[in-house]
Amino acid sequence: MSDTAMLRVAGLTKTYSLGTSWLSRLTSRASGTLKALDGVDLHLCRGEILALVGESGSGKSTLAKILVGSTAPSGGEVRYRGEAAPARRDKESSRRVQMVFQDPYSSLNPRLTVGAMLAELLLLHRVVPRREVRAESIRLLNLVGMEADVLSAYPSQFSGGQRQRLAIARALAVRPDVLIADEPVSALDVSVQATILELFASLRAELGVSILFIAHNLAVVQHLADRVAVMYLGRIVEVATTAQLFAAPRHPYTRALIDSIPRMTEASVNDEFELDGEPPSPYDVPAGCRFHPRCPLASEICVANDPPLLPVGPAHESACLKAGELALIPLPDTPQEHR
Amino acid sequence: MTTAVATAARAMRRPARSRSLRPWYRNGTLVAGLVIVGLLLLAAVLAPLLTPFDPIEQDLQNALQSPSGSHWLGTDKYGRDVLTRLLYGARVDLRIGFLAVLIPFVVGSVLGALAGYFGGWFDVVVMRIVDVFFAFPFYVLVIVLVFVLGAGESSIYLAIAAVSWVSYAKIMRGELLVAKKQDYVVAARLGGMSHGRVLIRHITPNVLSQALIYAMSDIVMDIMAIVTLGYLGLGIAPPTAEWGSMILDGQEFITTQFLQATIPGLAVVVTSLGLSLLGDGLSDLLSPERRK
Amino acid sequence: MSQGSSDVISSTGIAPADEPASTAELSRGGVPLLSVQDLSIGVRLPGGRTVSIVEGVSFDVDPGQRMGIVGESGSGKSLTLRAVAGLLPKPVEVLSGRVEYGGTDLLTMPAKRRRALMGPEIAMIFQEPMSALNPVMRVGDQIAEGPRRHLGLSAKEAGELAVSMMARTGIPDPVRRARAYPHELSGGLRQRIMIAMAVSCGPRLLLCDEPTTALDVTVQxxxxxxxxxxxxxxxxxxxxxxxxxAVVNQTCSELAVMYAGNIVESGRVKEVFRQPRHPYTRGLLESAPDFDRPDRELVPIPGFPPNVADRPSGCPFAPRCGYVRDHCRQSMPPLAEVAPGRQAACFESSRLTEVLA
Structure with a gap:
């Protein structure tokens, strides 16, 4: 079977070892290794918006760095359209996967005008001939909802939302197939977030670009994504279509995340899945199922076995030994209100 | 605390798109520095036009005169006009001061930038060398080097360059360590740009200001060093007019003709003041976070 | 009990549960616990000009009431809170108005007396506990510091109180954790430490500045x-x-919405969410994704908040408002009652009657 995915990772690991200097090895207190990624399998289809959710320390950002090639994985592979992506990206292979950052205040070079920023990329990659650079820059700006008059402006002249648009225009300038968006709206005001989310949806529709959307706000994810992957301590613990994941989560951690969302309407949260404690540190991943210390369903088999990600339904995978049991616990009533 | 401060600050500067940049000429510190340094440079360049006397030719008949209509600041023990020697001395001291900064600025900045950006063994080697140089006091090392190399202008350049590049290396390395983690630098790399291009076009303009500001105070240091060397007799050989040797010469008459040593000393102070103001003003002007 | 607060309502100390009596006693006189009146906060520029960031904000908090202040960055919500706590960052200062606590104006009271209120009467929780905790002091000692100073407890008693406070804030193994330094704890635990610190002297008013923004959703x-x-x-x-x-909805009963330094709407949270009477509130509600209504279209608010140094005349929201009429640009609409217990600062409020959900 030929690979239909734009981007696929298999068995991806990334470990950082601490105390690598000889001095700390001499004094060796905690010469631990940090498992940022511990066997990640995931694929991103053409024209799809896949959300990656998880708490801090889950490895979301490390995965993003590996996907764009700014960090090399410790093990496993990244395949781009079925071909193994080189560990060191050249100009062409880095072009295809671009990134939108969380903080729009540090992601734009303060000393380059918008025009210079776009022109440099367009010329470097020979996207268009030199005489069409200006027209192409304006096309890019229009694509993200901005006008030609900003070409000569510096980043400091823009608000957070506008900067994020410019950052997206920069990412699009080299005509990538994949956008990795790392929490692109969490630094923005609520009223601005909507416009950026709208922009991502329209870019997918108009350009057919695939988007990996990293987020912690599940309401945002639910609104935008086609599929959702849930990450916990360096591994994907559940993947499903958005509707399926939120209607029938098959991993207790997903369930806990959903139940933790602050609701706009009548609060209806099932106490059974309010988690105790906090995510353990990636320096010290629990044996067996990595979620078992916080899991309300955990039993001995969860301590003894590290469950792999297995299909539990059509396009639905979960890494939980109790996935069947979980399916029997109903979700709290969601308010059935009609407008 | 930070969020509220930031909010307040942002609230005060935000219309989303307007640039309320204070023009450089409204920056009092910068203007004062520019005026002082500018006048000094002008005086140095125009010295032959500003004074009818020769800085070297002796006139023992008129030695050690007090200030008068013809000799505004009096004459020294060889009867040379003090004002004339002060002006010609500025030529030497300012020239060496500015030139002596150039080599260490370039060498130190480049080495420090490369060490900070690439890290690894290169960083380790460069920084260990820097540590070794830092272990010696600046003046001691400069004096020893000039002594070994022999007095004279080229020795001074070499000695200062050999000692002061380490400061630029340290500054630039620190700046690079921060800058290379900035998202815009990562984005430039993801845009397929080479390390060289990222370093030169995207990082350097954002980090050079710190080194530049330091260079202003470094010129002060260098002038002090030249003056000190001159005072120790290791500087520019007499009879060339130079502030350090003027202080040395004037010192023996400190009780009778105190102006002899004080005037060149004041010149050093004024120069330092001008350059310091210039450095402060530049740092206001060049730091992006301050100019919003 | 410290002297400073003796003429304010006497502190309830640390006794938990059997409190409602004194709360009832307080509200009997009809005096709100906190009453902010016409508060303006801003910066005095050299030359006598002032730039106000918060303009004439008024609200009351009754004993036992939980009030949320919502707004976007730059709306002045944090500065308002800090003005109540007396923690405005320089050069920002209160330009005019009153902040009454139990009937006494905090702003005109001597600094020493005001400081004595901080802890036993009013306490504050910050967004980033790491910067609010002392990094070189054990957290147990930090919690104990307030009770020692304000409640006159001995070191031993205060230490025991600290441990019990930590247990009450859900910190597992509090005896051991009390000996930890802030950097040894996770973000969630640090936030609990700060909460334990804040409530250790039994304050009657707790000020929270985005206390869960930096936390993960399950910890939040x-x-x-x-x-x-x-x-x-x-x-x-x-x-x-x-x-x-959504966080306000989960935590508070009352709500004030701030925009460009003004309160533009206030009322009971559920009622405001159900039927917003100010176009900005409505815009906020329609632009935020709602987990329970995934198919609803998000409607962004066009434009940007005004620069506080250069506010438009009239209603500050007028340039972005879909309900705007000519008179909105002439004068600033006052915050007026639009329904029992509901206030909105909008001339066109009567046109906003749609029930959102």
Missing amino acids: LQVLRLLERLCADTGTSLVFVTHDL
Whole structure:
């Protein structure tokens, strides 16, 4: 079977070892290794918006760095359209996967005008001939909802939302197939977030670009994504279509995340899945199922076995030994209100 | 605390798109520095036009005169006009001061930038060398080097360059360590740009200001060093007019003709003041976070 | 009891549960616990000109009431809270108005007396506990510091109180954790430490500045539950500043919405969410994704908030408002009652009657 995915990772690991200097090895207190990624399998289809959710320390950002090639994985592979992506990206292979950052205040070079920023990329990659650079820059700006008059402006002249648009225009300038968006709206005001989310949806529709959307706000994810992957301590613990994941989560951690969302309407949260404690540190991943210390369903088999990600339904995978049991616990009533 | 401060600050500067940049000429510190340094440079360049006397030719008949209509600041023990020697001395001291900064600025900045950006063994080697140089006091090392190399202008350049590049290396390395983690630098790399291009076009303009500001105070240091060397007799050989040797010469008459040593000393102070103001003003002007 | 607060309502100390009596006693006189009146906050520029960031804000918090202040960055919500706590960052200062606590103006009271109120009467929780905790002091000692100073406890008693406070804020193994330094704890635990510190002297008013914004969602829920429980147990009033409407819904009963330094709408949270009467509130509600209504279209608010140094004349929201009429640009609409217990600062409020959900 030929690979239909734009981007696929298999068995991806990334470990950082601490105390690598000889001095700390001499004094060796905690010469631990940090498992940022511990066997990640995931694929991103053409024209799809896949959300990656998880708490801090889950490895979301490390995965993003590996996907764009700014960090090399410790093990496993990244395949781009079925071909193994080189560990060191050249100009062409880095072009295809671009990134939108969380903080729009540090992601734009303060000393380059918008025009210079776009022109440099367009010329470097020979996207268009030199005489069409200006027209192409304006096309890019229009694509993200901005006008030609900003070409000569510096980043400091823009608000957070506008900067994020410019950052997206920069990412699009080299005509990538994949956008990795790392929490692109969490630094923005609520009223601005909507416009950026709208922009991502329209870019997918108009350009057919695939988007990996990293987020912690599940309401945002639910609104935008086609599929959702849930990450916990360096591994994907559940993947499903958005509707399926939120209607029938098959991993207790997903369930806990959903139940933790602050609701706009009548609060209806099932106490059974309010988690105790906090995510353990990636320096010290629990044996067996990595979620078992916080899991309300955990039993001995969860301590003894590290469950792999297995299909539990059509396009639905979960890494939980109790996935069947979980399916029997109903979700709290969601308010059935009609407008 | 930070969020509220930031909010307040942002609230005060935000219309989303307007640039309320204070023009450089409204920056009092910068203007004062520019005026002082500018006048000094002008005086140095125009010295032959500003004074009818020769800085070297002796006139023992008129030695050690007090200030008068013809000799505004009096004459020294060889009867040379003090004002004339002060002006010609500025030529030497300012020239060496500015030139002596150039080599260490370039060498130190480049080495420090490369060490900070690439890290690894290169960083380790460069920084260990820097540590070794830092272990010696600046003046001691400069004096020893000039002594070994022999007095004279080229020795001074070499000695200062050999000692002061380490400061630029340290500054630039620190700046690079921060800058290379900035998202815009990562984005430039993801845009397929080479390390060289990222370093030169995207990082350097954002980090050079710190080194530049330091260079202003470094010129002060260098002038002090030249003056000190001159005072120790290791500087520019007499009879060339130079502030350090003027202080040395004037010192023996400190009780009778105190102006002899004080005037060149004041010149050093004024120069330092001008350059310091210039450095402060530049740092206001060049730091992006301050100019919003 | 410290002298400073003796003429304010006497502190309830640390006794938990059996509080409602004194709360009832307080509200009997009809005096709100906190009354902010016409508060303006800003910067005095050299040359006598002032730039106000918060303009004439008024609100009351009754004993036991939980009030949320919502707004976007730059709306002045945090500065308002800090003005109440007396923690305005330089050069920002209160330009005019009153901040009455139990009937006494905090702004005109001697600094020493005001400081004595901080802890036993008014306490504050910050967004980033790491910068609010002393990094070189054991957390148990930091919690004990307030009770020692304000309640006159001995070191031993205060230490025991600190441990029990930590247990009450849900910190596992509090005896051992009390000996930890802040950097040894996770973000969620640090936030609990700060909460324990804040409530250790039994304050009647708890000020929270985005206390859960930096936390993960599962931990956020735990902390919100904790705050809710603590306030319910002791009858403590809460002023909760956040940008997250859903968090307000989970935590507070009352709500004030701020925009460009003004309160533009206030009322009971459920009623405001159901039927916003100010176009900005409505815009906020329609632009934020709602987990329970995934198919609803998000409607962004066009444009940007005004620069406080250059406010438009009239209503500051007028340039972005879909309901705008000519008179909105002429004069600033006052915050007026639009329904029982509901206030809105909008001339066109009567046209906003649609029920959102």
